Amino acid sequence: MKSSRLSVLALVAFAVACGAASNPDVAAKAGDQELSSTRLAEILAQSQAPLEKDVARNIAELWVNYQLVGLAAANNDSLSDAKVMQEALWSQIDNIRVKKFYENVSKGWDSISPGPDEQRYQNGEALAARHILVKTDPNASPEQIGAAKKKAEGILAEATPANFATLAAKSDEPGAKERGGNLDMFGRGMMVPEFEKCLLLLQPGEISKEVCQTSFGFHIIYRTPYAEVAEKFAPIAKQRNVAIAESTYLAKLETSNNVKIEASAPVKAKAIAKNPLGYIKDNGALASYKGGSLSASRFAQWVMAYPPQAQIRPQLVAAPDTLVDKFVKQIVRNELVLKQADSAKSQADTSELQVLFMNFKSDVPRVWAGLGVEPSKLTDSANTSKPKVAAARVDSFFNRLVKNEVPFVEVSYPLAHAVQTKYSFSINEAGLDKVIEKAKTIRSSADSSKAQAAPTGAAPVVPPDTTKK
Secondary structure, eight states: OHHHHHHHHHHHHHHHHHTTTSOTTEEEEETTEEEEHHHHHHHHHHSSSOOOHHHHHHHHHHHHHHHHHHHHHHTTOOOOOHHHHHHHTHHHHHHHHHHHHHHHHTTTGGGOOSSOHHHHHHTTSSEEEEEEEEEOOTTOOHHHHHHHHHHHHHHHHHOOTTTHHHHGGGOSSTTHHHHTTEEEEEOTTSSOHHHHHHHHTSOTTOBOSSOEEETTEEEEEEEOOHHHHHHHHHHHHHHHHHHHHHHHHHHHHHHHTTOEEOTTHHHHHHHHHHOGGGGTTOOOEEEEETTEEEEHHHHHHHHHHSOGGGOHHHHHHHSOHHHHHHHHHHHHHHHHHHHHHHHTTOOOOHHHHHHHHHHHHHHHHHHHHHHTOOGGGOOOTTOOOHHHHHHHHHHHHHHHHHTTOSOOOOOOHHHHHHHHHHSOEEEOHHHHHHHHHHHHHHHHHHHHHHHHHSOTTOOOOOOOOTTOO
16 A cells, blocks of 8 residues: 555656646746747647657757756856756766776776686687688679689688688788788677677687678688787786676675666656656656665656767667666666765865866856857846846747757756756646647648649659758
8 A cells, every 4th residue: 555655646746747737738837938839839840850749848858948048047147056066067076986986996906817818718708810701792692692602612621720811812801811811809799790609619720610601791710829819818808807897896786785676667767768857856766775776866867967979868768678677777886886985985076076167167158158148138128027038039049940040059967957956847748748739730731731732743842851961
């Protein structure tokens, strides 16, 4: 009964945070400003974007961030209070703390070897090979493939460790003659699976007994002896020592803290990736560990803290549950390492904080200028209040942005976090549903009008491909 009641309370909190009880004619609010469902539907319908709720939500989130930044400008709030900045920069500060902690705890990791280097090389911790390729075309006929295989088998019959580099002159791979077919050293997973499988069947110094077929053609493979790569393998082995020691350390940390991932974690993690702002007040646990848990709210902050180019949100949504589960576990490990850093009193020093603060302080006026809401310029002849002037300018910028008339202004995660924490906003899920309905109607009507306007029997007009420069 207790867990059921908590679930209901969590759902209510989620509904309030997302504005589900609000007017469905409103898609989002930021301060006193509203983004109507009709307006957002028009923006979405006139774009080339798919008519999906997640797309509508992303546009609404951008509008919210712009309006909140404008509201801060109207209040002449540079967000430069130390506590505000420290909270906004939590992920960067935590990265510094963890780095310092690891510098101490990892001392000696590079020398903790799991075995002799030669044995480790033989076991495949890193790979090295020479090969000769007889290439096949993707559209090759069975006869052509048979001929290529026969040619490769002929080369294989000649090959010995002594003449392999010379024989590589017969390879179809560009530059193979000059390199003697040498692929140098590489890690697991760097070659196509078929090639790696064939290579791992060989002992160092051996040549493949049969030709190896991949999508490129037929390969004769020679696994390079350890003596030829010992100097190159040594630094790789040290790097592997650190990786193995770190993995062992994290596994022990996980076990000693009795980490448990909730069965529902993958499903909820994907929902958070779609709509992280909708979960910023959700304290439901995705995972538990000794003395704490990973809440949906905290997970949402982690997801938003990743840079946009990392594409974490779309990758999580598309990933299989097993990979999402591993990602949740990695975030739990991050939390546990931060706890260790706290215990070790690992902190960012004053100079490091000053650099972060300076960068944050310079980011605020950059966004103000981009949106045209610098505090000193928020006046008009009608003596309208600064918040209204700022809101109108943000709306004007937003209108031009969706028409590609002005360059995009990025609001970084720390700045977005700061304004979202300090000023009120909401994204209305019911409003977004209405946006999609309206957008479909608008786009359908526009498509119908175009069809009626086209001459009878005329070929359809294909718009130019603007994705190619």
